[in-house]
Amino acid sequence: MDKAERTGGLGLQGDALRIGVDIGGNDIKFGATNITADPLLPDQLVKRPSLTADGPQKTAEQIIDGVAAVLEKLRSDWAMVLDVSVTVPCPCSAEGVILDVTNLGASETKHLWKVAFGDILGERLNEVAGRDIPVFACNDANAAGQDDDFTRYGHDDSPRTSIFITTGTGLGGCVLINGTVFFGAGQAGELGHVKAAIPEQYAERFAADEYPPCGCGARQCVEARASLTALTRRVQWALSDTGLAVVERQLAARRESLDANVVRQLRKYLTESPRKAAYQVRTYADGHGDALCRWLLEDWAIMIGALFASVAPVVHPNLCVIGGGMTEVSEAMKDWFIAIVRRVFDEVNQQACFNRASNKNEIVWSVSQDQGWRGAILMAMRAHGV
Numbered sequence: 001m002d003k004a005e006r007t008g009g010l011g012l013q014g015d016a017l018r019i020g021v022d023i024g025g026n027d028i029k030f031g032a033t034n035i036t037a038d039p040l041l042p043d044q045l046v047k048r049p050s051l052t053a054d055g056p057q058k059t060a061e062q063i064i065d066g067v068a069a070v071l072e073k074l075r076s077d078w079a080m081v082l083d084v085s086v087t088v089p090c091p092c093s094a095e096g097v098i099l100d101v102t103n104l105g106a107s108e109t110k111h112l113w114k115v116a117f118g119d120i121l122g123e124r125l126n127e128v129a130g131r132d133i134p135v136f137a138c139n140d141a142n143a144a145g146q147d148d149d150f151t152r153y154g155h156d157d158s159p160r161t162s163i164f165i166t167t168g169t170g171l172g173g174c175v176l177i178n179g180t181v182f183f184g185a186g187q188a189g190e191l192g193h194v195k196a197a198i199p200e201q202y203a204e205r206f207a208a209d210e211y212p213p214c215g216c217g218a219r220q221c222v223e224a225r226a227s228l229t230a231l232t233r234r235v236q237w238a239l240s241d242t243g244l245a246v247v248e249r250q251l252a253a254r255r256e257s258l259d260a261n262v263v264r265q266l267r268k269y270l271t272e273s274p275r276k277a278a279y280q281v282r283t284y285a286d287g288h289g290d291a292l293c294r295w296l297l298e299d300w301a302i303m304i305g306a307l308f309a310s311v312a313p314v315v316h317p318n319l320c321v322i323g324g325g326m327t328e329v330s331e332a333m334k335d336w337f338i339a340i341v342r343r344v345f346d347e348v349n350q351q352a353c354f355n356r357a358s359n360k361n362e363i364v365w366s367v368s369q370d371q372g373w374r375g376a377i378l379m380a381m382r383a384h385g386v
Contacts, residue, residue, distance in 0.1 A: 020373030141172025143375030305344025
């Protein structure tokens with residue numbers, strides 16, 4: 001394929017740019033690559049505060065502003081923009097159409113998002129650039145998984161399968177086959193909503209705390225036990241008198257104990273905001289090795305291990321990859337966490353063909369720092385056969 005074909009016949013030459021936009025709850029990240037998506041340009045990402053709560057028009061303006069800042073950094077202009085690819089925390093089709101705005105906008109502004117955002121953004125890009133710039137949208141977890149695969153393998157499309165999850169407010173995920181996100185009939189890879197059973201040997205730790213409903217409305221989703229939303233609910237239970245007694249008894253059984261000062265501090269944070277208390281759990285678990293906080297995060301490791309074990313017989317992946325917030329902890333904490341995931345996987349899935357020692361099914365951390373903006377670019381390229 002020559003350069004003219006790669007640039008969609010627009011005649012853009014060597015400095016043509018693909019722009020990636022990662023829309024998050026707190027900020028929007030912007031990056032750029034060349035037409036093959038190999039180098040990252042610029043070195044430092046441009047960031048703007050997320051205005052998704054204010055609706056799609058405000059968000060479109062933030063994107064225009066961010067792209068303009070990227071072009072200024074690169075000493076380029078709108079004439080060299082080949083396309084713009086955007087991640088959204090919503091289900092999207094393989095063709096880049098947003099199917100539902102479940103996680104965009106605040107409760108009072110969500111109705112504003114029931115529009116064709118790609119058309120809104122495309123029209124504004126057209127006005128600013130003076131020509132049509134294609135817009136592609138994709139799910140943020142799919143984009144993060146796509147970028148992890150690219151970081152490991154580049155454009156290689158040799159046979160391989162990966163399961164990718166990203167831990168955050170929810171539990172996103174995707175399945176990648178030969179370097180490309182697999183959509184199935186449209187929404188394959190929603191791993192957070194797999195109904196993985198709690199492994200029998202861990203039933204007691206959850207027995208006193210009823211299985212919570214997932215944000216999707218169902219029960220028994222992995223996301224309802226392994227996500228920041230789940231932790232926010234779980235820490236409230238664990239710091240209650242009833243919950244604390246359960247945790248203290250279980251810790252004592254393995255010769256560990258509660259730290260009264262940590263309990264006191266977490267309860268103080270809890271009065272300010274349950275989510276603030278949940279954020280502090282990772283801090284105390286990592287920085288202080290606190291037994292209570294590690295017990296809480298074991299929920300995630302146990303359920304992720306059960307999830308991987310449940311999906312492995314279906315797709316037999318080469319890799320099960322963990323990305324998202326848990327990648328930001330210390331190496332020691334990572335080793336502790338992934339050891340539990342691997343142990344639970346082996347306990348649940350004991351078939352010889354899934355033995356990780358055979359090197360056919362390994363569980364690893366993401367290597368891409370979840371560069372969702374570049375993943376969006378890569379997904380757009382694959383969707384368009386580039």
